[in-house]
Amino acid sequence: MTEIIWYGRGGQGAFTAAKLLGAAYALKGDSCYSIAFPSFGPERRGAPVRAFTKLDSKPILDRSETEKVDYIVILDETLYSDSLKNLLKPDGRIIVNTKHEINDEVYSFDGSSISNSLHLPTVNTVMLGAVSEISGIVTIENLNHAIESYMPERIQDKNKKAIDAVKEEFR
Amino acid sequence: MAKKFLSGDEAFAEGVRLAKPQVISAYPITPQTIVVERLSEMVEDGSLKSEFIHVESEHSALSCAIGASAVGARAFTATSSQGLLYMAECLTYAAGGRFPIVMMNANRSTALPWNIYGDQRDSVSQLDSGWIQVYAENAQEGLDLALMSYYIAEHKDVSTPLMVNLDGFILTHTYETVDVPTQEQADAFLPAYETENKLDIDVPKNLAFSAGPEHNYIFKYKEHQALLRAKSIIAEAEKKFAEIFGRQYGGLLETYLTDDADYILITLGSIAGLCREIADYLRSEGKKVGVVRLRYIRPFPTEELAAAVKNAKVVGILEKDISFGNEGTIFTNVNSSLFRSGINIPAYNFIGGLGGKNISHEDISEIFDRIENGTEPVNFIGIEASEK
Numbered sequence A: 001m002t003e004i005i006w007y008g009r010g011g012q013g014a015f016t017a018a019k020l021l022g023a024a025y026a027l028k029g030d031s032c033y034s035i036a037f038p039s040f041g042p043e044r045r046g047a048p049v050r051a052f053t054k055l056d057s058k059p060i061l062d063r064s065e066t067e068k069v070d071y072i073v074i075l076d077e078t079l080y081s082d083s084l085k086n087l088l089k090p091d092g093r094i095i096v097n098t099k100h101e102i103n104d105e106v107y108s109f110d111g112s113s114i115s116n117s118l119h120l121p122t123v124n125t126v127m128l129g130a131v132s133e134i135s136g137i138v139t140i141e142n143l144n145h146a147i148e149s150y151m152p153e154r155i156q157d158k159n160k161k162a163i164d165a166v167k168e169e170f171r
Numbered sequence B: 001m002a003k004k005f006l007s008g009d010e011a012f013a014e015g016v017r018l019a020k021p022q023v024i025s026a027y028p029i030t031p032q033t034i035v036v037e038r039l040s041e042m043v044e045d046g047s048l049k050s051e052f053i054h055v056e057s058e059h060s061a062l063s064c065a066i067g068a069s070a071v072g073a074r075a076f077t078a079t080s081s082q083g084l085l086y087m088a089e090c091l092t093y094a095a096g097g098r099f100p101i102v103m104m105n106a107n108r109s110t111a112l113p114w115n116i117y118g119d120q121r122d123s124v125s126q127l128d129s130g131w132i133q134v135y136a137e138n139a140q141e142g143l144d145l146a147l148m149s150y151y152i153a154e155h156k157d158v159s160t161p162l163m164v165n166l167d168g169f170i171l172t173h174t175y176e177t178v179d180v181p182t183q184e185q186a187d188a189f190l191p192a193y194e195t196e197n198k199l200d201i202d203v204p205k206n207l208a209f210s211a212g213p214e215h216n217y218i219f220k221y222k223e224h225q226a227l228l229r230a231k232s233i234i235a236e237a238e239k240k241f242a243e244i245f246g247r248q249y250g251g252l253l254e255t256y257l258t259d260d261a262d263y264i265l266i267t268l269g270s271i272a273g274l275c276r277e278i279a280d281y282l283r284s285e286g287k288k289v290g291v292v293r294l295r296y297i298r299p300f301p302t303e304e305l306a307a308a309v310k311n312a313k314v315v316g317i318l319e320k321d322i323s324f325g326n327e328g329t330i331f332t333n334v335n336s337s338l339f340r341s342g343i344n345i346p347a348y349n350f351i352g353g354l355g356g357k358n359i360s361h362e363d364i365s366e367i368f369d370r371i372e373n374g375t376e377p378v379n380f381i382g383i384e385a386s387e388k
Helices: A014-026 A082-087 A111-117 A124-135 A140-150 A153-170 B008-019 B035-044 B058-069 B081-096 B139-154 B183-189 B213-245 B269-284 B302-309 B329-340 B361-373
Strands: A002-009 A033-038 A048-056 A069-074 A088-097 A106-109 B002-007 B023-026 B051-054 B075-080 B102-107 B132-135 B162-167 B175-180 B253-256 B263-268 B289-294 B296-298 B314-319 B347-351 B378-380
Touching: A002 A014, A002 A124, A014 A033, A014 A048, A014 A124, A014 A140, A014 B002, A014 B175, A069 A082, A069 A124, A082 A088, A088 A124, A106 A124, A111 A124, A111 A153, A124 A140, A124 A153, A140 A153, A140 B002, B002 B008, B008 B035, B008 B102, B008 B139, B008 B162, B008 B175, B008 B183, B023 B035, B023 B058, B035 B051, B035 B075, B058 B075, B058 B081, B075 B081, B081 B213, B102 B139, B132 B139, B139 B162, B139 B175, B139 B183, B139 B213, B162 B269, B183 B213, B253 B269, B253 B302, B263 B269, B263 B302, B263 B329, B263 B361, B269 B289, B269 B361, B289 B302, B302 B329, B314 B329, B314 B361, B329 B347, B347 B361
Parallel strands: A002 A069, A069 A088, A088 A106, B023 B051, B023 B075, B075 B102, B102 B162, B132 B162, B263 B289, B263 B314, B314 B347, B347 B378
Antiparallel strands: A002 A048, A033 A048, A033 B175, B002 B175, B132 B296, B253 B289
């Protein structure tokens, strides 16, 4: 099973990203199963929030809290701390939206520059694109398919452009 | 059928849309979940032709559904936690009036301390209200139960309200892939609601009346018999459901690896999946373990449970509920059933998940270990000695 934790602040779309990744993976084919869930409990705008995606080749029966993960994706760099690496599986990676190099263990990716250039209010789909490029879990096509299926129509184009821009960045 | 990536709430709302209730009444404030938000959107966009009534409380939500059912309408409401408790007075009105309302309950903790996370104390506390109670394991089962519930509740031999329970957050807020049937399939499965138990100007009658001691107990006897009759209607509904939708459920309960199991863990709701996964692992180590998932707990599957555990040496009961000063209520019900069935084996109670506390792999492994090696009659899992 591949497990991903998303860190963001309420309103940044961490859960939307978790959900789109789950949907994109499920769209790959019949033996692709996924679940996505927010951190349980009440949430407030601006407060730190977490969201989770679990992906597997068989139906996911384990709905317990995620303990060790393959990827940690951080939408707001102020939520990064060195102790997060304790949550990683042996080959796990941390991906942070930041303009700075944090350290050698962390994949720093300047997602905000891309979302700003497209006048997108959130960086979630940009970071989703980055996860796709870095992990290969899903393709950009899978993500576009998920956006078309599960995002409101009026914001689909902008978000698909964001994914394309990430693809260019990694070229 | 269309595959969609939906939360348990959204999947359930899709099931309700397919069942086409004529009246939906709901109080939309916490601890309500988004199932009613989705339904109000469906009514707004015209994809569900239903009267959506916003009421001022859960007590009114169910009262309103009773009123709708009393004129022969198919009615739906949803609630959770304190909302269900606030409805409690109306629960027995709906059951005693034999109004086959379907209600989704998001299983959430009850105050105090205030908490909106998942546990099953809300619905389990209402077992004696006369409602059929069923517990889903995943979002697909939730959607399917929305349809099957109306079939069962409205059947003329049952005519009893039905509460479908989905674990709060773990099912209600978790997204997964769900097959959404077509309206044609749903229509082929679920007939329109027909009843004589309604206010009808052409056939005047009195409903929801008083009855003195000489008659009252007969009504209660009949209410009880209707719930027992529901057992065969549940089987009938699932058979027809499987024929049309190709998904088969196990009736009142589902068994996993129980045939030759010495140690069986009995549970309900969404935690059953993890229990089966751990059972698989323990089987690979040569341990003869199995799992029973109770689906319906009213009517209680007494005979089915006895058949499932008759060869076991020990059983454990894991539940997200406690009857303070006694034990878990599911444990009480299981023990009573086994005693009635002449099965005299040790049974241990494991209370977990209260107030949303995570139940981990290690917790389930430890439960199986304690079932095999013996433990206290009633055990709170995941609590440290220093916290006692």
